[in-house]
Amino acid sequence: MIVGYPFSAVVGHDDLKLALLLNAVSPAIGGVLVRGEKGTAKSTVVRSLAALLPEVAVVAGCRFSCDPAAPDPSCPDGPHESGLSPQTRPARLVELPVGASEDRVAGSLDLERALTEGVKAFEPGLLAAAHRGVLYVDEVNLLHDHLVDLLLDAAAMGVAHVEREGVSVRHAARFLLVGTMNPEEGELRPQLLDRFGLAVEVRASRDPAERAEVVRRRLAFDADPAGYTGAYAGGERDLAQRIAAARERLPAVTLPDDALRGITAVCAAFDVEGMRADLVMARAAVALAAWEGRDEVTPGDVRTAARLALPHRRRRDPFDDPGQGLDEERLEQALSEALSPDDDSGDDGPDDGPNDGPDDDGPGGGGASGGEPADAPPGEGGGTGGRRPESPGAPYRTRLLAPEAVGRGGPAGRRGRTTGESGRAAGARTPDGRLRRLDLPATLAAAAPHQRGRGRTGSGLVLRREDLREALREGRESNLVLFCVDASGSMAARTRMRAVKGAVLSLLLDAYQRRDKVGLVTFRGEEATVALPPTSSVELASGRLARLATGGRTPLAAGLRRAERVLAAERLRDPRRRPLLVVVTDGRHTSGPDPVVTARRLAGVASVVVDCEHGPVRLGLAGRLAAALGGTAIRLEELAADHLAAVVRDVRKVA
Numbered sequence: 156m157i158v159g160y161p162f163s164a165v166v167g168h169d170d171l172k173l174a175l176l177l178n179a180v181s182p183a184i185g186g187v188l189v190r191g192e193k194g195t196a197k198s199t200v201v202r203s204l205a206a207l208l209p210e211v212a213v214v215a216g217c218r219f220s221c222d223p224a225a226p227d228p229s230c231p232d233g234p235h236e237s238g239l240s241p242q243t244r245p246a247r248l249v250e251l252p253v254g255a256s257e258d259r260v261a262g263s264l265d266l267e268r269a270l271t272e273g274v275k276a277f278e279p280g281l282l283a284a285a286h287r288g289v290l291y292v293d294e295v296n297l298l299h300d301h302l303v304d305l306l307l308d309a310a311a312m313g314v315a316h317v318e319r320e321g322v323s324v325r326h327a328a329r330f331l332l333v334g335t336m337n338p339e340e341g342e343l344r345p346q347l348l349d350r351f352g353l354a355v356e357v358r359a360s361r362d363p364a365e366r367a368e369v370v371r372r373r374l375a376f377d378a379d380p381a382g383y384t385g386a387y388a389g390g391e392r393d394l395a396q397r398i399a400a401a402r403e404r405l406p407a408v409t410l411p412d413d414a415l416r417g418i419t420a421v422c423a424a425f426d427v428e429g430m431r432a433d434l435v436m437a438r439a440a441v442a443l444a445a446w447e448g449r450d451e452v453t454p455g456d457v458r459t460a461a462r463l464a465l466p467h468r469r470r471r472d473p474f475d476d477p478g479q480g481l482d483e484e485r486l487e488q489a490l491s492e493a494l495s496p497d498d499d500s501g502d503d504g505p506d507d508g509p510n511d512g513p514d515d516d517g518p519g520g521g522g523a524s525g526g527e528p529a530d531a532p533p534g535e536g537g538g539t540g541g542r543r544p545e546s547p548g549a550p551y552r553t554r555l556l557a558p559e560a561v562g563r564g565g566p567a568g569r570r571g572r573t574t575g576e577s578g579r580a581a582g583a584r585t586p587d588g589r590l591r592r593l594d595l596p597a598t599l600a601a602a603a604p605h606q607r608g609r610g611r612t613g614s615g616l617v618l619r620r621e622d623l624r625e626a627l628r629e630g631r632e633s634n635l636v637l638f639c640v641d642a643s644g645s646m647a648a649r650t651r652m653r654a655v656k657g658a659v660l661s662l663l664l665d666a667y668q669r670r671d672k673v674g675l676v677t678f679r680g681e682e683a684t685v686a687l688p689p690t691s692s693v694e695l696a697s698g699r700l701a702r703l704a705t706g707g708r709t710p711l712a713a714g715l716r717r718a719e720r721v722l723a724a725e726r727l728r729d730p731r732r733r734p735l736l737v738v739v740t741d742g743r744h745t746s747g748p749d750p751v752v753t754a755r756r757l758a759g760v761a762s763v764v765v766d767c768e769h770g771p772v773r774l775g776l777a778g779r780l781a782a783a784l785g786g787t788a789i790r791l792e793e794l795a796a797d798h799l800a801a802v803v804r805d806v807r808k809v810a
């Protein structure tokens with residue numbers, strides 16, 4: 156038995172602890188997202204919550220944790236008789252590994268047994284295990300997209316359901332969702348971000364004394380986990396009792412009108428989307444009052460609730476840091492306006508004079524130094540300095556760039572060819588894992604010759620496992636198109652960048668129509684930047700592209716290395732989606748190591764080099780780069796779909 160670190164022994168992390176405790180009191184708040192760098196013990200704190208949660212009463216023998224007082228009518232282990240004596244078990248904290256299979260998360264339905272034995276055999280997954288407990292996802296920002304979809308469905312409906320070939324199973328799945336992430340490794344999809352009730356940012360303490368205490372406690376725990384935990388048993392018991400008491404108090408806590416007005420005023424002031432923020436804030440404020448043993452929500456509760464519920468919900472520029480805290484001043488102002496008994500119509504005499512103050516900002520006030528493009532991306536000031544970004548040339552229809560090999564089971568889309576669950580029929584095969592798509596004619600054909608040998612007498616077919624055939628289909632998949640764009644001086648020369656931006660914009664629009672994910676890496680000066688981590692939002696990519704500053708030296712190898720890292724992270728997050736790397740460059744490099752060496756490391760990735768070299772003398776460096784990448788090179792001028800040369804080449808390739 157692994158002994159967990161005691162919650163009450165955690166030093167600091169006050170917001171994180173409070174957010175977890177409030178959710179323990181009121182799971183309706185909707186969970187916690189914990190953001191912070193590595194080594195801040197976020198996972199330790201989250202895991203330590205489990206020991207504090209009240210036990211759950213369950214129907215004995217039910218694998219889906221039915222509540223004896225209100226069993227799930229659709230429970231696969233049901234129907235349960237009423238009046239059974241309940242069992243209690245500790246609340247669970249179930250960890251969802253980011254690389255888990257769909258079957259492991261949603262549960263698996265044994266289609267083979269359903270067909271050959273006529274039983275609906277369902278093996279519960281992690282969503283079932285987490286029902287009435289905590290579902291914890293470490294590195295939630297790296298969670299595969301198809302698991303994110305499963306999670307969003309379950310979190311929205313409180314129900315998980317699995318369907319295979321018309322056989323379906325559903326069961327209740329309500330859990331407290333807790334995620335931890337290191338924002339340096341990529342952001343969360345907005346839909347998932349919005350699912351988390353509260354969000355907290357954790358940092359290691361900067362106070363040496365506090366750091367020393369953290370180390371001291373950790374060493375003591377590691378030396379003797381059981382003894383250490385024993386020393387905190389009293390503190391743990393107190394917290395558990397306080398949670399239980401707060402849960403009992405919760406229904407009696409009232410939310411006065413002025414506190415509710417404060418909540419809605421703050422949400423309006425921060426321009427949050429929809430109504431979820433208001434609801435979460437109200438629930439968190441009520442839970443806080445219950446936690447502190449009060450029967451009424453105070454302005455202080457509202458303030459704390461805002462700090463925990465709003466940071467990840469502010470409407471913001473897509474490139475803002477979602478980890479940024481709340482603007483405290485704005486919070487205070489909104490609160491005081493809503494909470495102070497405002498003396499409207501009391502004494503409105505001297506207040507509405509026409510010129511209210513001498514310090515009104517006139518036009519041009521604020522003292523901006525002028526002339527600087529305000530939206531130049533940070534950290535790209537090198538090279539030729541503050542050159543105004545070229546706007547992209549007009550977009551056009553591009554030819555189809557796609558991985559040449561046929562993929563396997565990629566997400567549906569319109570780019571690369573893939574075998575999978577949809578598309579045109581491409582034969583049948585014996586399943587190499589669990590059967591997912593029955594090919595009935597092929598299965599019958601496989602079983603038919605053996606009927607006599609198997610001693611069939613009646614009218615029913617004798618079906619055996621080895622008869623089962625799976626339909627094989629070939630369709631189009633959606634890919635990750637990662638652009639790696641050279642923004643250096645050689646490219647920027649003589650309005651070349653306008654054409655390049657126009658080309659990338661055209662490819663982006665093409666990616667949008669084909670439902671691809673896109674990402675954008677740029678390089679210039681000394682470094683490469685992920686201008687846009689992989690996203691499905693092409694608007695973001697094109698906005699970023701338009702604002703891309705150019706000039707400076709050409710660190711081509713750095714650009715490729717950065718692309719390699721983005722692809723590696725994305726392979727973890729979304730392994731079914733095949734990448735297509737599109738390098739847009741003239742192939743020159745004037746900074747850093749030889750790009751050909753780096754390019755060879757990317758040789759397994761389908762890639763295209765869009766050769767931007769022009770002028771009478773050509774070095775053919777892009778072609779050399781394409782060869783190292785194991786991909787193809789096309790000239791910028793060949794990118795347009797109606798370009799004759801492109802058409803001829805396509806025909807040759809298909810033939």
Ligand SMILES: [Zn+2]
Pocket residue numbers: 214217218219220221226227230231232233235
């Ligand atoms: Zn049940």
